[in-house]
Amino acid sequence: MTDKLEKEPVADARVATGTPYEAIRAIPVRHYGRWVSAVVVVAVLGWLGYAFSQGNILWATVGDKLFDRTVVDGAWHTVVISVCSMALGLVLGVLFAVMRLSKNPVTGAVSWLYIWFFRGTPVYVQLLMWFNLSLIFPVINLMPLYKNDTVAVMTPFVAALLGLGLNEGAYMAEIVRAGIQSVDEGQTEAAHALGMTGARTMRRIVLPQAMRVIIPPTGNEFINMLKTSSLVSVVQYTELLRSTSNIGSDTTAIMELLFVASIWYLALTSVFSVGQFYLERRYARGSLRSLPLTPWQRIKANLSTVRRPKVA
Amino acid sequence: MSTQPMVKAEAVHKSFGAAHILKGVDLEVAPREVFCLIGPSGSGKSTFLRCINHLEQINAGRLSVDGELVGYREHGDRLYELRDREVAAKRRDIGMVFQRFNLFPHMTAIENVMEGPVQVKRESKAVARERAKALLDRVGLGDKGGNYPSQLSGGQQQRVAIARALAMEPKLMLFDEPTSALDPELVGDVLDVMRGLAEDGMTMIVVTHEMGFAREVGDALVFMDDGVVVESGHPRDVLGSPQHDRTKAFLSKVL
Numbered sequence: 001m002t003d004k005l006e007k008e009p010v011a012d013a014r015v016a017t018g019t020p021y022e023a024i025r026a027i028p029v030r031h032y033g034r035w036v037s038a039v040v041v042v043a044v045l046g047w048l049g050y051a052f053s054q055g056n057i058l059w060a061t062v063g064d065k066l067f068d069r070t071v072v073d074g075a076w077h078t079v080v081i082s083v084c085s086m087a088l089g090l091v092l093g094v095l096f097a098v099m100r101l102s103k104n105p106v107t108g109a110v111s112w113l114y115i116w117f118f119r120g121t122p123v124y125v126q127l128l129m130w131f132n133l134s135l136i137f138p139v140i141n142l143m144p145l146y147k148n149d150t151v152a153v154m155t156p157f158v159a160a161l162l163g164l165g166l167n168e169g170a171y172m173a174e175i176v177r178a179g180i181q182s183v184d185e186g187q188t189e190a191a192h193a194l195g196m197t198g199a200r201t202m203r204r205i206v207l208p209q210a211m212r213v214i215i216p217p218t219g220n221e222f223i224n225m226l227k228t229s230s231l232v233s234v235v236q237y238t239e240l241l242r243s244t245s246n247i248g249s250d251t252t253a254i255m256e257l258l259f260v261a262s263i264w265y266l267a268l269t270s271v272f273s274v275g276q277f278y279l280e281r282r283y284a285r286g287s288l289r290s291l292p293l294t295p296w297q298r299i300k301a302n303l304s305t306v307r308r309p310k311v312a
Numbered sequence: 313m314s315t316q317p318m319v320k321a322e323a324v325h326k327s328f329g330a331a332h333i334l335k336g337v338d339l340e341v342a343p344r345e346v347f348c349l350i351g352p353s354g355s356g357k358s359t360f361l362r363c364i365n366h367l368e369q370i371n372a373g374r375l376s377v378d379g380e381l382v383g384y385r386e387h388g389d390r391l392y393e394l395r396d397r398e399v400a401a402k403r404r405d406i407g408m409v410f411q412r413f414n415l416f417p418h419m420t421a422i423e424n425v426m427e428g429p430v431q432v433k434r435e436s437k438a439v440a441r442e443r444a445k446a447l448l449d450r451v452g453l454g455d456k457g458g459n460y461p462s463q464l465s466g467g468q469q470q471r472v473a474i475a476r477a478l479a480m481e482p483k484l485m486l487f488d489e490p491t492s493a494l495d496p497e498l499v500g501d502v503l504d505v506m507r508g509l510a511e512d513g514m515t516m517i518v519v520t521h522e523m524g525f526a527r528e529v530g531d532a533l534v535f536m537d538d539g540v541v542v543e544s545g546h547p548r549d550v551l552g553s554p555q556h557d558r559t560k561a562f563l564s565k566v567l
Contacts, residue, residue: 189367190414190473194428194480195404198396204431208418287417287462 061256065247066263074243075264081160081232081239082225088165089225090218093172098202100177111173118170124231127163130154131235160232168225175217179210211283219276223269240264316379318343318484318515319364325372326359333359335539336373341517341532346510348526348547349519351536352562357519358411360536361486364517365406366399377406377484404432407477411489413469415461421472422448422457428480440479447475451505467498471505478509485509487518523567527551535559 065071096114099107118126134150141147183206191201233242241261248257281291293301319341326334333356341347349357362368363375366383375382383399384391394402415424425444429435448454451471453464461469470490477485487506491499503525510516510529520526526533526547533547535554543550543559551567554560 184414186410186412186414187416190408190410190416192367192400193365193403193406193408194476195400195402195432196428197400200431204427205416209416283418285418285460 057259058253058256061251061253062259062263065244065253065257065260068247070243070247071240071260071264074238074240075268077238077243078226078229078240078264079268081157081164081237082222082229084161085164085168085229086222086225088161089168089172089221092166092169093176094207096169096173097176097180100173101180115170115173118167119174123163123167123228124234126167127159127232127235130162131156131159133159156232156235156237159235160229160237163235164225164229164232168221171221172218175214175221176210179212179214180206182213183209208283212280212287215276215280215283219273219279222272222276226268226272227265315343317341318345318378319347319517320376321360321373322375323373324360324363324370324375326356326363326368326370333539334363334370337536337539337541339534339541339544341515343515344513345515345531346529347515347517348530348533349517349536350521350523350526350533350562351542355536356539357536358488361488361517361519364484364486365403365408367408377402400432404428404480405483407480407482407485409470409473409477409485409487409490411492413461413466413473413493415469415473415476417461420458420460421453421464424461424472425476425479428476432480444475444479447478448472450478450508451475452501465498466494467501470494470502474502474505474509483515485514485516487516487520489519489521491520491522521566523551523563535562537562 096111100111100115102108131154133154137150139147140150140153180202187205187209188201191205196204229239230241232239238246244257244261244264245254248254251257278294281294284291317340319339321337321339324334324337325332335356337356337360349361351357359368363370364377364382369383380402381391382402383394385394385398386392415421416427419427422441422444425447426437426440429440429443430437445454445457448457451474453468453471453475456464456468456472461472464472470493474490490506491502494502499522503522506516506518506525507529518526518530530547532544533550534544535542535550535556535558537558543554543556550559551563554563
């Protein structure tokens with residue numbers, strides 16, 4: 001890895017070689033507005049905090065139930081269904097994006113149709129349709145390969161996976177398409193000139209560069225997915241929201257358990273945002289002269305400036 | 313000349329929609345020759361170069377490289393379009409250097425040079441790396457192998473691009489205005505590398521505005537205008553005593 005940071009002591013070099021100069025000393029602009037707004041913000045936050053502390057909230061319940069076995073299981077299920085659906089969506093997205101951009105009119109039309117349908121109907125409706133598939137096809141019969149009752153196949157997990165994954169695939173297809181189209185045509189030409197086939201050019205040259213454009217909205221999609229997965233309780237899949245609200249209605253601590261759910265959702269989205277940062281950093285290789293610092297590197301850099309860098 | 317020409321064009325036409333760019337180009341490039349193409353912008357010289365390795369498909373005429381048609385297979389009196397895989401296979405033997413370098417920005421310089429041999433020729437990485445190092449040395453960038461293209465100057469990038477094309481051991485090199493995007497003081501390094509290639513006997517077709525290079529290194533020169541070859545001959549003659557008015561008018565502006 002070549003993310004060494006080379007900081008040239010520019011100012012020192014100038015002092016050493018150029019004529020001496022006197023730094024300007026001026027009175028900085030005063031930002032009174034900032035002070036006023038800071039006071040207002042603090043006041044509003046304080047008022048909100050006070051309101052919540054006086055509200056009819058059983059904070060002890062929130063603490064008790066945060067790591068309740070059922071809640072943790074629900075959170076785990078949320079992560080599982082989100083990651084699996086996102087993985088399915090990603091694969092489908094790349095596939096349909098490439099199909100959409102291909103010169104083959106058949107694949108282009110199929111891709112268009114897929115995106116049109118799965119993006120054009122609510123994911124809630126799609127989940128219900130997968131779940132109730134047995135109403136119209138009681139038996140799944142892939143003639144020589146496989147045969148089973150639809151009810152046995154369409155478990156809550158499968159229905160949730162298909163519902164969320166296929167829907168996500170339609171959105172990812174558009175994101176991937178935008179990424180592919182953002183790569184300069186000269187890259188394809190250079191790869192072709194080396195004797196690469198179209199498929200290899202896509203895999204080795206275009207997609208790795210498209211990743212830079214694809215990752216930020218994909219991170220967005222994933223965080224959306226973590227939250228949208230709360231819909232899958234409709235197909236009897238017990239994820240975070242379902243497990244907390246079950247407890248909530250049993251114990252009549254409804255708001256408290258919604259707080260518990262929110263804390264978990266915030267924690268999960270925070271963790272995955274950090275993952276996104278490192279992923280973006282990896283795919284920025286080559287396009288930025290120096291990579292953005294990781295928080296750890298930033299701390300180290302700050303410490304070293306406090307300690308004064310050694311002058312060469 | 314008794315040997316078969318490296319590139320032979322007969323009445324080559326190319327249009328983009330309604331725009332008729334090449335209007336019947338005839339020319340021959342001999343093996344080991346440095347063949348310069350000059351002309352005003354829009355004259356079709358870059359388009360012609362791109363036709364040679366089938367980045368553009370010609371609409372009429374015949375274009376062949378080393379005796380084989382570009383982009384088609386001839387069977388009886390019919391032409392069959394080549395498949396993606398067959399076109400790709402033919403391009404292996406033709407190196408191309410672009411005006412805007414087109415290095416792969418997500419790979420280091422040495423990875424750029426290794427990419428063709430490893431991915432297309434299925435060479436082992438170790439072998440490819442050794443040769444890539446040698447090629448980077450040859451273009452004077454032996455110490456820059458670990459740098460990403462964004463960390464190199466334009467002239468350095470273009471020399472890496474030349475090394476990348478040479479890594480495929482081509483029998484023909486195409487240069488599409490290789491120095492036009494460079495700062496003046498960086499042009500010399502790139503031209504030096506090209507001069508070295510010419511001395512080693514590489515067949516080169518060079519679209520260029522560097523008249524000095526054409527005169528000094530070129531074995532043959534063609535002046536194109538409005539999609540046709542206006543004048544051709546030895547660079548010394550065409551540049552020194554042009555016969556056609558259009559050639560004279562063009563040269564009076566650039567020399």
